[in-house]
Amino acid sequence: MARINPYIHFNGNAEEAFIFYKSVFGGEFTRLMRYKDLSGPEYPIAEHDADRLMHVALPIGKSNVLLGSDVMEMMGRVTETDNRNTISISAESRHEADQLFSGLSAGGKIDMPLADGPFGAYFGMFTDKYGIQWMMDFTPDQQ
Known part of the structure; x- marks a missing residue:
């Protein structure tokens, strides 16, 4: 059966938020990728987005994972009271x-x-x- 995990979008402070979540939940990040890790001729990334988090994963408990990323500036901003959540299915x-x-x-x-x-x-x-x-x-x- 598929697993469903929350995925939270941020406007440039995903790393700060996930360091906080890690301090509360404990554990270690199983993934932490920045947009610059993907940057190349096929996937050009603007310099101001390069250090933002493209993906971060923090296991919570035995089978859940809290996931997140920063939204690149070219994609606009997430409304922090509305559209910053995505349901992720593995x-x-x-x-x-x-x-x-x-x-x-x-x-x-x-x-x-x-x-x-x-x-x-x-x-x-x-x-x-x-x-x-x-x-x-x-x-x-x-x-």
């Missing part, structure tokens, strides 16, 4: 990812189709027909 198989993505995105808007990404994850993003933002991934080596 599927158990590529087939399950395809099935859940297809079903949940029906009637909505696909922001990034499911595809193999640069860090090994099969990943996509969409907003469902009710305005809820979702991320879907399947990473074979984490199963």
Whole structure:
């Protein structure tokens, strides 16, 4: 069965927030990537966004993960009382990812189709027909 984890978006202070969350929940980050880690000819990143967090993961308890990132300035700002949350689903198989993505995105808007990404994850993003933002991934080596 797929796991669902909260994903929080920030306007440039994700690192500060996640250091705080880590001090409360304990544990260690299992992922911490900056936009500059992805930067290259295929993925040009503006200098002012380079040090922002592209992805951070903090395990909470036995099977949950608190996830987050900073929004790049070119994407605008998240309204801190409205659209800063995304539901992230980690599927158990590529087939399950395809099935859940297809079903949940029906009637909505696909922001990034499911595809193999640069860090090994099969990943996509969409907003469902009710305005809820979702991320879907399947990473074979984490199963």
